Amino acid sequence: MDFQTPETTLANVPTVLRADGSADPATDPGLDAQLLRELMRAMVRTRIVDERLVLLQRQGRIGFHIGSLGEEATILGSIAALRPQDWIFPCYREFSALLWRGLPLGTYLDNMFGNEDDPVRGRQMPDHWTARALRIGSVSSPIGTQITQAVGFAMAARHKAEDVVTMAFFGDGATSSNDFHTGLNFAGVYRAPTVFLCRNNGWAISVPTAKQTASTSFADKGVAYGVRGVQCDGNDVLAVWRTVRDAVSRAAAGEGPQLVECITYRLSGHSTSDDPKVYRADDEVTAWRRADPIARLRRHLELKGLWTEDEEKAWAASCEAELKAAIEGAEKKAPPALSSMFDDVFAERPWHLEEQCAALLAGPRAPRGH
Amino acid sequence: MPQMNMVQALNDALRVEMRRNRDVVVLGEDVGKLGGVFRVTQGLQDEFGESRCFDTPLAEGGILGVAIGMALYGLRPVPEIQFSDFIFPAYDQIVSELAKYRYRSGGEYTCPLVVRTPVGGGIRGGHYHSQSPESQFIHVAGLKVVCPSNPYDAKGLLLSSIRDDDPVLFFEPKRVYRAARADVPEGDYTIPLGEAxxxxxxxxxxxxxxxxxxxxxxxxxxxxxxxxxxxxxxxxxxxxxxxxxxxxxxxxxxxxxxxxxxxxxxxxxxxxxxxxxxxxxxxxxxxxxxxxxxxxxxxxxxxxxxxxxxxxxxxxxxxxxxxx
CATH class of the missing domain: 3.40.50.920 (Rossmann fold)
Structure with missing residues (x-):
């Protein structure tokens, strides 16, 4: 076999959830029933949204989606382990973080359609959102750039004597970027309260982890920078929560920056623009479906009597209904006003943008659609 | 009125603003104890402490990324890039991030910071200590670009730049740093951006x-x-x-x-x-x-x-x- 299975990849990685659905008592973080159920609901909802958005893109109704299929436990377990005052510097796969922190689904859909109510005013591709009020940063496409920013933000908070930890999300590919190395180095030197959350999902578009690094692990990369690095089973939401909560506590307590590598798997393509069949074996995907994070939490909750098939069906139906309404609402909204293209380049429009805006408004209109 | 060269005038501007606003922080290579290779930040660490004037590891991309993070939090960072010839490792952060934050976030986030950097030739510096890359930043929507010619303007323009709500690339003509002296008022005054x-x-x-x-x-x-x-x-x-x-x-x-x-x-x-x-x-x-x-x-x-x-x-x- 020339690919990694969850059994081999996760063999020596800390795990809480066992194959039979029970939690290892030695490592079970002991989350209360309410939080466990909230995590389950969020993971189910995230997958429903992900799968539906792919369909919308295939139908030509949205331009793009970059999803989190298979990575729900890594993202939601991490977000749930943050304290309310902590800030998230996202990559672009973490829309479930927005929803976990309370962004209305309709607002997320406004971003997917780039309509007049899109928080980024239709200026970026779908899934390049922003949510400052939820303490979530603004998404950009260049890989790794948010990592150094998360470090500076944490340093600024400390300068103001605020108890804030920042968490930077990035994939395994980003560990090769300048900003990863610089960010860890600066954080190490200044002991910034930052958690570096590496979603090792096995693939950077078509490049597997083996071609991304010769290191034994991505967590090892912390050593050179004086940054504590740990791995965990990223498809085990309890292991993620436990590992990240520990990292956040350490960072907040002044123990310095923390690197957490969550080993998970990107079940989908890189984005809707990608066809993974060109570069990876179906058998590999099938093998990782056995370690599906939702199935693993479901078994655990069923064993504890906290979740039933009927409950999941009812919850899924309500998510579908909510999603249908949100899509319909967002799809029929108007595009952003033409003149808004010239807003927010600067705090105030200089003369050249006033001139260009006037020229656009006075000129012929482009054909609709794309 | 005191006579100052441009280095002294810029140093004075930083002092004025750092005394006035605790959110102003200076960072960069050698800006701390040494006071910068051209001495523009001389004495700032002594007066304001290491938390407000600090040396960084030697990585321009990191200096800008960290400064952007600080600005997002609400500080007013003034990062120094030792020579504008060395700004290119930070070009991604400047072009893809700094210039676009306000726009791409629909105005939710802003990045008010000033990148100070010596520019230009005439000091026998060869091509890695002499270039003038201003047009490569003017071409990027979202950046303001300033280049003073004399000590009086340098101080007033730097004070305006730090108070501006948009990111500013502040190019300092290094050949003029110590070549010209002029009357420079003590204390606070500004020269508006955008006025020739x-x-x-x-x-x-x-x-x-x-x-x-x-x-x-x-x-x-x-x-x-x-x-x-x-x-x-x-x-x-x-x-x-x-x-x-x-x-x-x-x-x-x-x-x-x-x-x-x-x-x-x-x-x-x-x-x-x-x-x-x-x-x-x-x-x-x-x-x-x-x-x-x-x-x-x-x-x-x-x-x-x-x-x-x-x-x-x-x-x-x-x-x-x-x-x-």
Whole structure:
């Protein structure tokens, strides 16, 4: 076999959830029933949204989606382990973080359609959102750039004597970027309260982890920078929560920056623009479906009597209904006003943008659609 | 009123603003104990402590990424890039992040910070200590670009830049750092961004320059005057947003324009200035606009005075334009 299975990849990685659905008592973080159920609901909802958005893109109704299929436990377990005052510097796969922190689904859909109510005013591709009020940063496409920013933000908070930890999300590919190395180095030197959350999902578009690094692990990369690095089973939401909560506590307590590598798997393509069949074996995907994070939490909750098939069906139906309404609402909204293209380049429009805006408004209109 | 050179005036501006606003922090390579390789940040760490003036690891991309994070939090960082020739590891952070934060976040996030960096040649620095990359930042939507020519403007423009709500690239002409002394008021004063200044008046040719080349333009204008050619010399001070009204008003009187800059000619900022003058004052022109600039080569070491658009190259351009 020339690919990694969850059994081999996760063999020596800390795990809480066992194959039979029970939690290892030695490592079970002991989350209360309410939080466990909230995590389950969020993971189910995230997958429903992900799968539906792919369909919308295939139908030509949205331009793009970059999803989190298979990575729900890594993202939601991490977000749930943050304290309310902590800030998230996202990559672009973490829309479930927005929803976990309370962004209305309709607002997320406004971003997917780039309509007049899109928080980024239709200026970026779908899934390049922003949510400052939820303490979530603004998404950009260049890989790794948010990592150094998360470090500076944490340093600024400390300068103001605020108890804030920042968490930077990035994939395994980003560990090769300048900003990863610089960010860890600066954080190490200044002991910034930052958690570096590496979603090792096995693939950077078509490049597997083996071609991304010769290191034994991505967590090892912390050593050179004086940054504590740990791995965990990223498809085990309890292991993620436990590992990240520990990292956040350490960072907040002044123990310095923390690197957490969550080993998970990107079940989908890189984005809707990608066809993974060109570069990876179906058998590999099938093998990782056995370690599906939702199935693993479901078994655990069923064993504890906290979740039933009927409950999941009812919850899924309500998510579908909510999603249908949100899509319909967002799809029929108007595009952003033409003149808004010239807003927010600067705090105030200089003369050249006033001139260009006037020229656009006075000129012929482009054909609709794309 | 005290006399200061540009290094002292910039240092004074940083002190004024750091005393006034605790959110202003200075970071960069060697800015702490050493006070910067040109000494612009000298003594700031002593006065304000290591949390507000600190040395960084040697990674320009990290300096900008960290400064952006600080600005997002609400601080007013003033990162220093030791030479503008070394700004390119930070180009991604400046172009993809700094310039776009306000726009891409629908105005939710802003990045008010000032990147200070020495610019230009004339110090025997070869191509890695002499370049003038201003047009590579002007071309990026979302950045303001400033380049003072004298100590008085340097202080007032730096104070305006730090208080501005948009990111500013603040290019400091290193050849002028210690070459010119001037009266610089103590305490607080500002010079608004976006306002050029006519520093010599004349009716025959408009000359646009900034930074160190302003002095070459003035020297050439002085010599041209002995031949009966009077120049209107404009010091841009802020390169972007450009004070186009000042330039057009002058060209409407003179009908002739010469733009001087150190950067290579092709796609240099002079190209944009000439294009704008063509668009806005075409019918006033009596002669083709002229650019006197560095050549389209890397900046040379031994022959730097042949590369730079010094007065000896500006003068013939003025004469030819005036007599066209």
């Amino acid at each position: 200044k006519v520093v010599r008046e004349g009716q025959h040719v408009t000359v646009v320059a900034w930074g160190a080349m302003l002095y070459e333009a003035l020297a050439a204008a002085e010599q041209a005057a002995t031949q009966g050619i009077e120049c209107d010399v404009i010091d841009l001070r802020t390169l972007w947003p450009l004070d186009i009204d000042c330039i057009v008003a002058s060209v409407e009187r003179t009908g002739r324009i010469v733009v001087v800059h150190e950067a290579p000619k092709s796609c240099g900022f002079g190209s944009e200035i000439v294009a704008l003058v063509n668009e806005k004052a075409f019918l006033h022109l009596e002669a083709p606009p002229v650019r006197v600039t560095g050549w389209d080569t890397p900046f040379p070491y031994t022959l730097e005075n042949e590369y730079l658009p010094l007065a000896h190259r500006i003068l013939p351009a003025l004469v030819e334009t005036a007599r066209y």
